Amino acid sequence: MATSLQVALLCVAGALLGIAGNRFTPHPAPLGAGVVASAEQPGAVCEDPRASIARISVEEAKPLCIACTATFIDARSAQEYAAGHVTGALHLAPGETVEPLLPTLRSAAMVIVYDRDRECSAANQVAAQIQAQGMRDVRVLTGAWPEWLARGGPGESGACGSCTAGTR
Amino acid sequence: MHGGDAMSRLVLVGLRVGLGVIFLWATVTKVPDMAAFAQDVANYRILSPVLVPYAAAAVVGIEIVTGIALVTGVVARPAALLAAALLVAFTGFVAQALLRGIDLRCGCFGGDERASWWTIGRDLLMLAAAIAVATAGERHPRRNPPLAV
Numbered sequence: 264m265a266t267s268l269q270v271a272l273l274c275v276a277g278a279l280l281g282i283a284g285n286r287f288t289p290h291p292a293p294l295g296a297g298v299v300a301s302a303e304q305p306g307a308v309c310e311d312p313r314a315s316i317a318r319i320s321v322e323e324a325k326p327l328c329i330a331c332t333a334t335f336i337d338a339r340s341a342q343e344y345a346a347g348h349v350t351g352a353l354h355l356a357p358g359e360t361v362e363p364l365l366p367t368l369r370s371a372a373m374v375i376v377y378d379r380d381r382e383c384s385a386a387n388q389v390a391a392q393i394q395a396q397g398m399r400d401v402r403v404l405t406g407a408w409p410e411w412l413a414r415g416g417p418g419e420s421g422a423c424g425s426c427t428a429g430t431r
Numbered sequence: 432m433h434g435g436d437a438m439s440r441l442v443l444v445g446l447r448v449g450l451g452v453i454f455l456w457a458t459v460t461k462v463p464d465m466a467a468f469a470q471d472v473a474n475y476r477i478l479s480p481v482l483v484p485y486a487a488a489a490v491v492g493i494e495i496v497t498g499i500a501l502v503t504g505v506v507a508r509p510a511a512l513l514a515a516a517l518l519v520a521f522t523g524f525v526a527q528a529l530l531r532g533i534d535l536r537c538g539c540f541g542g543d544e545r546a547s548w549w550t551i552g553r554d555l556l557m558l559a560a561a562i563a564v565a566t567a568g569e570r571h572p573r574r575n576p577p578l579a580v
Contacts, residue, residue: 266508269506269509270509270516273513274513276492276496277494277496280496281489281495282485282488282492283492284488285465285484289462290464290467292468292483293466293469293484294488296484297479298469298480300473300475301474315545
């Protein structure tokens, strides 16, 4: 039998086995129902129940910003930060060094990281960088910058404090 | 048989069985929670949501069949080619997610392992093993046809 035919038969047999056997597994994949990406589920921007970094909602984070009891980190680009950011937020993009911000971060009870997109991938990376420095309470803001704006969270614009002066 | 031939044959058998065991282990970690694996597949944002659960179930089935074929040595060469095709697809999926800045679990062996360039490196190593097993039968068609143990 030609090898290509054997490959095709193996592939089809395996696919049929997997689809037929799915129902006998403890938690089967929902055949017949669509499965969308976690970040595209309604009301689930940046929400991921299995994420390694804890989440915090805009509603929970707003009072902490107003009371200055949390330090906010903006993980977007420097240009986006300059155009507008959470009031008092510091700028730290993925891959940039955390050291200049450490004195401020170490004095904060909580660090809240945000970016702009539904996956919060930049915020996740920056939050992991900060956690690696020994910070215990580091959260990623669900809803990201768009929801912060939409819900009237305090914001300001200006140059990147972390780039110009090290800390705000 | 020359000593060198015996050694290379032994290495190829080791690669084949090792690759098969890895494929079977991957299914063992996925089968307890197929719904979670389907979610991992969806997070790559490549397939239509309707196709995602079917693709997830099919991938696990293909991994089982491929793993068994590689471990037993029955239709080993087609299984190695299928494994190589799967690994090329997996590598492409992970690479596009990383290049698009999507932070996600790779879904490779269950659990919370995040997709990274290390994941791609590991897939490429396995791809090299699969290609070695698949091409071995062609280099030694008479002496080493099915690479059976």
